[in-house]
Amino acid sequence: MRDTGRERDGGVVSRLEYLLAGAVLRIAGLLFGLLPVRPGRVVLASARVGTLEGNLLHLRRAIAALRPEVEVVLLLEPYGYGLRARLAYALRLVRGIYHLRTAGLVVVDNAYLPVHLASHRKGTTVVQVWHAVGALKRFGMDTAVPPAAPERDFLHRHYDWVVTAGEESRVPWSAAFRTPLDRVIALGTPRTDFFFDAAAMAAARERLVRRYPALAGRRVVLYAPTFRGRGKGKRGAPGLDAPRLRAALLADHVLVLKTHPNLAPAAVSTAGYDVVVGPATEMNDLLALADVLVTDYSSSIFEYALLRRPIVLLTPDLAAYEADPGLYLDYRTEMIGVRVSDTDGIAAAILADRFDLSGYDAFIERHLSGCDGRASARFVERFLGPGLGDPGTGGPGPGRSGTGGGGPSHGPSTR
Numbered sequence: 001m002r003d004t005g006r007e008r009d010g011g012v013v014s015r016l017e018y019l020l021a022g023a024v025l026r027i028a029g030l031l032f033g034l035l036p037v038r039p040g041r042v043v044l045a046s047a048r049v050g051t052l053e054g055n056l057l058h059l060r061r062a063i064a065a066l067r068p069e070v071e072v073v074l075l076l077e078p079y080g081y082g083l084r085a086r087l088a089y090a091l092r093l094v095r096g097i098y099h100l101r102t103a104g105l106v107v108v109d110n111a112y113l114p115v116h117l118a119s120h121r122k123g124t125t126v127v128q129v130w131h132a133v134g135a136l137k138r139f140g141m142d143t144a145v146p147p148a149a150p151e152r153d154f155l156h157r158h159y160d161w162v163v164t165a166g167e168e169s170r171v172p173w174s175a176a177f178r179t180p181l182d183r184v185i186a187l188g189t190p191r192t193d194f195f196f197d198a199a200a201m202a203a204a205r206e207r208l209v210r211r212y213p214a215l216a217g218r219r220v221v222l223y224a225p226t227f228r229g230r231g232k233g234k235r236g237a238p239g240l241d242a243p244r245l246r247a248a249l250l251a252d253h254v255l256v257l258k259t260h261p262n263l264a265p266a267a268v269s270t271a272g273y274d275v276v277v278g279p280a281t282e283m284n285d286l287l288a289l290a291d292v293l294v295t296d297y298s299s300s301i302f303e304y305a306l307l308r309r310p311i312v313l314l315t316p317d318l319a320a321y322e323a324d325p326g327l328y329l330d331y332r333t334e335m336i337g338v339r340v341s342d343t344d345g346i347a348a349a350i351l352a353d354r355f356d357l358s359g360y361d362a363f364i365e366r367h368l369s370g371c372d373g374r375a376s377a378r379f380v381e382r383f384l385g386p387g388l389g390d391p392g393t394g395g396p397g398p399g400r401s402g403t404g405g406g407g408p409s410h411g412p413s414t415r
């Protein structure tokens with residue numbers, strides 16, 4: 001699964017840092033609160049990465065296409081571990097609090113300190129569009145082992161709205177984000193629009209093949225697990241012997257590793273892989289190219305399900321993972337794909353090539369009912385579109401009980 005906020009900063013934001021940053025940002029917020037709110041300004045903010053990607057990228061494109069007159073401000077300010085990086089981050093947060101106190105709409109895709117420290121002005125709407133899809137791994141304020149101080153004091157507060165992929169994730173996300181259930185709406189995950197755009201998927205495949213010629217004309221087996229642990233204790237996934245798997249696969253197969261952005265390169269073994277793709281490469285591009293996805297507890301399962309292609313789940317530590325951080329799904333009864341416990345199990349599943357995809361439609365209907373290729377546009381219509389009323393009035397999301405769509409009326413683009 002992608003970065004959960006607490007995993008990125010867990011054990012890093014000290015109590016002293018929290019108190020000092022909180023005092024400075026609250027004072028700055030009071031001063032910036034004297035300035036007028038600019039209803040036509042939209043802020044897209046992330047503390048995860050320094051480049052525009054994922055949900056925020058798709059929203060930026062939809063705003064440009066549907067509401068080009070809107071001013072968009074990008075605040076892409078990842079947290080740093082060193083003293084200099086922390087000081088630079090603190091200064092950037094002052095800019096963040098300025099925009100939070102003066103913008104009409106603020107959209108975040110992760111935990112974002114300026115939002116959580118104090119409530120914002122009535123003229124500003126704050127929306128969380130979490131970077132991961134669906135409710136799989138427990139996170140935020142809803143982990144099996146609760147967050148430690150100071151995270152539990154400030155993490156995930158003061159959202160006006162939370163946008164989810166489908167109805168199934170509304171209750172878990174309400175708990176994870178400390179947001180009332182009626183403020184969690186299933187508009188769909190913007191980044192999944194990619195899978196309904198045949199031209200975008202074809203272009204992504206072409207980019208990857210140009211960069212990695214070994215992928216051309218071969219059956220692509222993509223290994224993309226999530227990480228284990230938190231903070232500085234993060235580590236790679238257990239259970240896969242890549243050289244052994246590579247030896248077992250046929251010559252026309254290519255074994256690809258997608259490294260996780262939360263892991264240092266030195267913490268990941270690359271032996272045995274035909275192609276190693278770094279964390280900067282967009283995961284959706286790789287999913288568009290992959291013929292088989294091998295993963296564990298990654299939210300990429302939801303996105304890849306939209307393509308209705310084979311999934312192998314390597315979960316030798318399932319019991320431990322269920323205990324901490326915990327799972328929203330029972331992997332034994334509710335998960336699609338083939339579950340295995342070792343490398344030989346992966347090889348056997350891929351070589352047999354007898355994947356049962358019959359459960360995918362029900363899985364998609366349950367977890368991705370808002371993901372139909374229009375999630376980004378629906379977001380813009382909901383929060384910026386004229387004639388749709390004040391977003392603060394509430395109302396049902398686009399799930400089966402509301403208006404504005406529901407599940408996909410047609411499958412996404414295929415290869």
